[in-house]
Amino acid sequence: AAGVIQSPRHLIKEKRETATLKCYPIPRHDTVYWYQQGPGQDPQFLISFYEKMQSDKGSIPDRFSAQQFSDYHSELNMSSLELGDSALYFCASSLGQEILAKNIQYFGAGTRLSVL
């Protein structure tokens, strides 16, 4: 079965550069979530989208922005990168809003961002 696809798998950037992470949800899933997992940390929720609208917001820095497109894929844009942004960034997708909290979030393999 198709899973959540994230690209790139690895990304190396320097401080103050920008990065764009992409997420392609499971087909027919209309909701995407972004999480950040620092070294040795648990995943922290950043932001989510349902039907191309932001549905919830967590601890996402102002330097980051995200959007969901008409084909439901999502992009996380990160500017003015800092050393502390080095982490594993996960995207997850789920289906449906009406019983939202019951829906399983399926995770991609993640993008490992290293800021030098």
Added chain:
Amino acid sequence: AQSVAQPEDQVNVAEGNPLTVKCTYSVSGNPYLFWYVQYPNRGLQFLLKYITGDNLVKGSYGFEAEFNKSQTSFHLKKPSALVSDSALYFCAVRRDSSASKIIFGSGTRLSIRP
């Protein structure tokens, strides 16, 4: 605010023995509880969830978890551990009225020795 606690950073079990990974939660309203597993350099894989109904939930790879409302716990269990079960396990919670986010515990590293 909702939160999840995994009191053990590491659990070591011999292959073939039963295993338990502990999780307690704090949430207002009805909790939706999840267990995810993370293998090295891999994403989070869904194991099982508790929404309502039977307190004992069965999931993937022979894992099960028991919801205990009075103790606000959702411990992960398996009757007979395999070396391939060695991984990082996260307990997670969502409120029943929560729009989106999952709150993860700090994770427990499970190590199964042959």
